[in-house]
Structures are given as C-alpha cells and as structure tokens.
Amino acid sequence: MGRRALPRTLTPAPASPRGRDLARTAADSARDVLHPLLVVLRGLRALAGRGRRTWERTPRDRRGPALLLAVSCLVIVALVPYGPTLGTAALLAAGAWAGRGQARAAGQGPRTAAAQPDTPESTRLQALYEALVPYFSAPQDPRPLYEHGGDWRTAFDEHAFDEHGRLTGLRLRYPGYFTDGEDGARSRIEQLLQLKAGRGPEYRFDWDEADNRLTLTALPPLSTGIHAQRFVTAPGETVLGFTDDSAVQRTLPVTDGEELRDAPPVVWRTGPRSTEPHLLALGQAGSGTTTLLRSVTLQALQHGDVVVVDGGATGEYAFLTGREGVLAVESSVAGALSVLEWACRETERRLLAANFARRQGHPAPDDVRRPLWIVVDRPAALGHLAAGEGRADPQGLLTVPLRHGRTANVTVAVGEQYEAAGLLGEALFTHTRARVVLGPLTPEQIAAVLGTAPHTTPPECVPPGRGYARVGAGPVHRLQVPATPDPYDEEAPERLRCAVTALVPEPTEAPAAG
Numbered sequence: 213m214g215r216r217a218l219p220r221t222l223t224p225a226p227a228s229p230r231g232r233d234l235a236r237t238a239a240d241s242a243r244d245v246l247h248p249l250l251v252v253l254r255g256l257r258a259l260a261g262r263g264r265r266t267w268e269r270t271p272r273d274r275r276g277p278a279l280l281l282a283v284s285c286l287v288i289v290a291l292v293p294y295g296p297t298l299g300t301a302a303l304l305a306a307g308a309w310a311g312r313g314q315a316r317a318a319g320q321g322p323r324t325a326a327a328q329p330d331t332p333e334s335t336r337l338q339a340l341y342e343a344l345v346p347y348f349s350a351p352q353d354p355r356p357l358y359e360h361g362g363d364w365r366t367a368f369d370e371h372a373f374d375e376h377g378r379l380t381g382l383r384l385r386y387p388g389y390f391t392d393g394e395d396g397a398r399s400r401i402e403q404l405l406q407l408k409a410g411r412g413p414e415y416r417f418d419w420d421e422a423d424n425r426l427t428l429t430a431l432p433p434l435s436t437g438i439h440a441q442r443f444v445t446a447p448g449e450t451v452l453g454f455t456d457d458s459a460v461q462r463t464l465p466v467t468d469g470e471e472l473r474d475a476p477p478v479v480w481r482t483g484p485r486s487t488e489p490h491l492l493a494l495g496q497a498g499s500g501t502t503t504l505l506r507s508v509t510l511q512a513l514q515h516g517d518v519v520v521v522d523g524g525a526t527g528e529y530a531f532l533t534g535r536e537g538v539l540a541v542e543s544s545v546a547g548a549l550s551v552l553e554w555a556c557r558e559t560e561r562r563l564l565a566a567n568f569a570r571r572q573g574h575p576a577p578d579d580v581r582r583p584l585w586i587v588v589d590r591p592a593a594l595g596h597l598a599a600g601e602g603r604a605d606p607q608g609l610l611t612v613p614l615r616h617g618r619t620a621n622v623t624v625a626v627g628e629q630y631e632a633a634g635l636l637g638e639a640l641f642t643h644t645r646a647r648v649v650l651g652p653l654t655p656e657q658i659a660a661v662l663g664t665a666p667h668t669t670p671p672e673c674v675p676p677g678r679g680y681a682r683v684g685a686g687p688v689h690r691l692q693v694p695a696t697p698d699p700y701d702e703e704a705p706e707r708l709r710c711a712v713t714a715l716v717p718e719p720t721e722a723p724a725a726g
Contacts, residue, residue, distance in 0.1 A: 252304055255311025268355065271388060333373050337364045340382075340408045347401060348386050357387050369425075379409040380430040392421050395665065399655065401426070406669045414671045414690075431456065431668060434692035436675050437469035439711045440507055441694070447515045448483040448583075450508055452491075452648060452681050453691040460689070478681050478689050480646050482623045483583065488684045489618040491625040492644035494633055494661055499651030500677035500693050501627040502528050502589055507696040508625050509587050510715045513537045516583030519555055521548045521606070523594035529587075531699050536717035545598045545606075552609035555586050555622070559613045562620035584622045586613055592628055592635035607637040614643035630657070648691065650679035662688055 270278060289295040341364035348358040348367075357367050372381035382405075391397045402417050405428055409415065418427040434454065443451045444464055451464070454475045463474035482489050491508070495501040502524075509532065512518050520529045522543040532538045540551045562584075566576045575581075588594075588610070595605040613622045626644065628636060630653065649661045652674040659665040666680050666688040677693030697704035699713045 248308070251311040252307045253311070255307035255309065256303075258310045259307060332377055333371075334364075336379065336408075337368060337371060340364070340405070341367060343404055343408055344384075344401075347397075347404070348390055350387070350389060353387065353389075357385065378412070378430070379428075380413075382409070382428040384426050384428075386424050386426060388424055390424070392419055392424075399665070402669065411672050414668055416668045418667070431690070433671070434678065434690060435468050435475070436677070436692060436695070437471075438466050438475060438692070438694050439708050440510060440696040440715055441467055441711060442715070443477070443511070445479065445511075448481055448486070450480045450482060450511050451694070452478045452480050452504065452508070453677070453693040454478065455681075455689040455691060459687070478683075478691055480683055484618060484621055486618060488645040489623055490614055490644045491623075491646045491648070492640065493625075493627040493648040493650065494630045495627075495648075495650030495679060496630050496652065498676065499674070499679065501629070501648075501650055502526075503677055503696050504648060504650070504693045505587055505589055505625060505627045506698070506712075507694050509585070510696065510712070512583065512585040512587075512623070513717055516585055518585045518587060519551055521551060521586075521588045521591070521594070523548070523588065523590035523592070525593075527700070528589070528698050531713075531716060534719050536720050538717070545594065545601055545603060548594055548606050549598070549603060549609070552586075552606050555584070556609050556612045558584065559616055559620045559622050562622065563616050566619060580621060582621070584620075586610070586622065586624045588624070588626045590628055590632075591626060591640075592632035595635065605637075607640065610637075611639045614639055617643075630661075633661075646681075646683045648679060648681045650677065650691075650693070653679075658688075664688060666690070 267275070289299045292298075341358065341362065342360065344367075345358045345360055345362075349356045356362075367386075368382065368384050370381065370383040371379070374380050386392070398417075398419065402415075405417070406415055409428065409430075413430040414433070416429045416431050418429070420426070434456075438454055443466070445451060454466070455478050457463075457476050460476045460478070462476065462479070464477050465472065466475045468475065480488070480491065493501045493504050506528070509518055509520065509529070513535075517537050517539050518532070519539050520532060520541045522529050522541065525543040527543070529541050533541045540547075542548045542551045562580045566580050569576050569580075588606075591607050591610075595607055598605055610624060610626075613620075613624050616622075617624055624644070626636075626640060630649070630651065647662050649658050652670065655665045655670065658670070658680055662680060662682040664682075668690060671678070675692075677695065679691050679693075680688050681691040682688045695708050696712055697708050699709045699716070701709070
C-alpha cells in the first residue's frame with residue numbers, strides 16, 4: 213500500500229532567500245546598536261573578576277582596612293554634589309575601556325589554552341613553581357598559593373630571560389606563614405632557585421619580609437681588567453676593590469683594560485676616627501690575599517710609613533726593600549720578631565706622646581699623626597717556624613698595635629690562608645672588624661669569616677682576587693681586587709708589572725761613605 217501525501221498545510225515551507233537576508237540584516241543592526249552596551253557589560257564583568265581575585269589575594273588581616281577604605285570612598289562620592297552621577301560615568305568609562313580589549317580579543321576568535329603551545333620559558337617557570345610547592349605550602353592552608361598542578365602565573369609577578377633563554381630576573385610571592393626570618397629556610401629556597409635557574413651566573417636575593425616578596429636577579433660578572441693605579445681617595449681611605457654599581461653610592465675614575473670609566477669601590481677608612489682600623493683577609497692558596505695586601509701597601513705609602521712581615525718567605529714584597537716610606541721588609545723569624553717588637557714600642561710611644569699633647573692642650577706631634585702600617589702576610593706560618601726554633605709566637609706582639617692602634621694612628625693589615633685561620637690568635641679576630649674573604653668558599657665558610665652570609669650565590673668559576681668584603685657591621689659586598697702582581701714575577705703580564713712599578717716610591721738615598 214503506497215504512502216499518501218501529507219496535506220499541503222502540514223508540510224514546512226522552505227525559507228525564502230529574502231527572509232534570511234532580512235533576519236541577518238536585523239541581527240546585524242541590533243548588534244551594531246547594542247555593541248556599546250555589550251562592550252561596557254563585558255568590561256564591567258572583567259573589572260569584577262579582577263576585583264574578586266584581588267580580594268582573594270589580600271591577606272585576612274588587611275581585608276578590614278581595605279573594606280573600610282572602599283566604603284569611605286563610596287560615602288564621600290555620595291555626599292559630593294553630582295558625585296553619584298560622576299561616579300557612575302567614571303565606572304561606565306572604565307568598563308568601556310576594559311571591555312575594549314576584551315572585544316578586540318573576542319573579534320579575533322577564541323583561543324583556548326590547549327591551542328596555545330607552551331614556550332620553553334613557560335615550561336621552566338612551571339617547573340620552578342612545582343619545585344617550590346613543598347616549601348611554600350601547608351596542609352592546613354585553605355587556599356594555597358603554591359599547589360601541585362597550579363599555575364605559575366598566580367605566584368610569579370615578574371620574570372625576565374636573556375637571548376639565550378636563561379633566567380635573569382624573577383619576582384615571586386610567598387605565603388605569610390613561611391619562616392623568612394630563619395637563615396636555614398632562606399638558604400634552602402636560595403639553593404633551590406639557583407639550581408633551577410642555572411649555576412652559571414651569580415644571583416642576588418632580595419627578601420621583602422613586609423610584603424612577602426622575593427626578588428632574584430642575575431648579576432653580571434665583576435670586571436677583572438682593573439689593575440693597580442692611583443685612586444682618587446682622601447687620606448685615610450683605602451680601596452679594597454670594586455663591586456656592583458647598585459651596592460655603593462660612590463664611583464671612582466679607573467682604567468679598566470684600555471677603557472677609562474667610573475667604577476664603584478669598596479672603601480675602607482682608617483685613622484683615629486675609624487671604627488674599623490684593622491683588616492683581616494682570608495682566602496685559599498692562589499685566591500689573591502697577597503695581591504690585596506700589595507695593593508693596600510702601595511696605597512698606604514702615599515701618606516704613611518709601612519712595615520712588612522712576609523711570613524711565607526716567598527719574596528713577594530722584595531720590590532719594596534729600600535723604598536721611601538718602607539721602614540722594613542722582613543721574612544725571617546728573627547727579623548720579624550725584631551720588627552714587631554719595635555712596632556709594639558712605637559705604638560706605646562705614640563700613645564704616650566698623643567696623651568701628653570692632649571693634656572697640654574696641643575695637637576699631636578707630626579710623627580704621631582703620620583700613619584704607620586703593619587702589614588703581616590701569613591703569620592701562622594711564621595709562628596710555626598718560631599715554635600720550631602723555640603721562640604715566642606710573633607702574633608703576640610700584635611696585641612698592642614691591635615688594641616691601641618686607632619688612638620696611636622697605627623693600622624694592622626693581616627693576610628692568611630683560610631685553612632690556617634684556626635691558628636690565628638684571639639686578639640687578631642677580636643680587633644679586625646674589616647674583613648675580606650677570597651676564593652671559592654661555601655656560604656657557610658663566608659659567613660664564619662664575615663659574620664653573616666652574603667645575599668648572592670658564590671660564582672661557579674672564581675678568578676684571582678674575587679671574593680666578598682664587609683667593613684664592620686655594614687653590608688656584605690662582592691669584591692674584585694685590583695690586579696697587583698709582583699713586578700719581579702716574570703710570568704705576570706708586562707703591562708701589569710709596569711703599572712705596579714709606577715706606584716713604587718723612589719729608593720731612599722744611601723748615606724755617603726765616610
């Protein structure tokens with residue numbers, strides 16, 4: 213039996229092309245008419261979402277003051293003439309501006325997260341975020357800032373990479389319950405960040421405990437091209453080396469290789485008004501402690517007299533023998549004991565002369581005001597030789613200059629290898645508050661010498677003369693000692709040897725034969 217055709221009244225009539233055109237035209241017209249309203253609504257929704265996220269990130273102890281401030285602003289706007297009208301207009305304008313970018317993004321078509329490929333930088337930041345989860349999260353936190361599977365954009369405010377894809381800067385937020393006041397907790401985070409960011413460069417960590425922020429910055433290497441030269445300093449100022457531009461507020465004109473530029477120095481002030489009149493430099497063999505003492509000695513000869521004791525007996529100071537202002541250069545046990553005994557008596561004489569002049573109401577004599585420097589390199593080795601010969605340790609003779617040197621205008625500068633630091637006397641550690649540590653040492657070893665750990669990670673490759681310095685209770689600075697080789701060392705570059713020779717004083721005139 214064949215099918216019967218349906219009545220014509222029940223069959224759907226096909227839409228005419230003209231009807232479709234009319235519907236599309238009406239829809240386009242309505243969209244054009246309502247487009248400003250849609251933009252404003254979309255912008256207001258975006259602003260509301262931002263406000264909600266900001267409110268969630270605000271600590272609970274700050275939500276009350278923030279809410280009070282917002283209510284106060286609303287009351288003030290309501291009381292001002294035409295305030296509600298102007299406030300509504302400003303809100304609509306802000307919504308239109310915020311919705312403008314949303315509309316542009318919507319016009320380009322939706323882009324889902326799956327459609328956006330992860331860049332290598334995003335992958336590294338996500339891995340770094342996941343590594344910080346065990347340290348910056350707690351089970352009792354209802355809304356953790358760091359959680360497994362979370363997004364690094366919720367915790368990292370700023371980041372920067374160089375052209376090679378290496379991390380050069382990062383600013384992150386951490387929860388308020390993290391124990392940022394403990395050195396152990398800080399060091400664990402710093403070691404983790406250094407490991408994930410890369411061990412090549414040197415990083416500085418700036419902790420902002422008030423806002424729970426940590427900033428990591430990759431530091432450029434310090435220049436090794438600065439050699440011994442005349443530095444523009446005042447009497448009583450000694451340049452230990454050079455550091456970062458942001459570490460100090462002073463610069464000096466120096467010759468760096470073939471270039472003349474301004475470099476930030478680490479200045480050590482000595483004399484009667486100094487609170488840190490004595491220096492102790494420690495470092496591993498070949499790290500540059502002798503180079504530092506040579507640089508300090510050449511600067512001291514500009515305004516004072518110097519006594520040098522070379523405990524290592526390597527002849528590193530032989531070029532100073534017989535020069536103007538150099539009173540003695542000794543390397544034997546007998547000679548060192550004799551020179552240090554004289555320095556001890558000279559300190560006592562200066563102390564008595566200065567005290568007598570003050571009681572008489574006169575200034576100190578000229579021979580007391582002229583600085584006297586006692587430079588001792590490797591006193592532990594000298595003490596070992598003295599013990600073998602049955603003599604007293606020469607370090608005991610440094611007690612008087614160390615204790616009364618500031619009043620007598622006597623400065624003591626001592627250099628020793630780090631492995632022999634335990635053989636140094638207690639008086640030497642007590643009175644030397646200007647400290648320098650050189651060479652590839654761990655943060656714990658650096659903190660043991662300077663009293664506190666540096667805010668930077670030790671570099672992977674340490675050139676000679678590279679280390680850290682701290683004067684008194686001041687901050688720890690990165691340090692690069694000026695290249696000051698022995699002018700008699702034929703293995704040193706000729707240019708550097710000539711620079712040192714130009715700073716050596718003229719020889720003293722030999723007495724005429726009778």
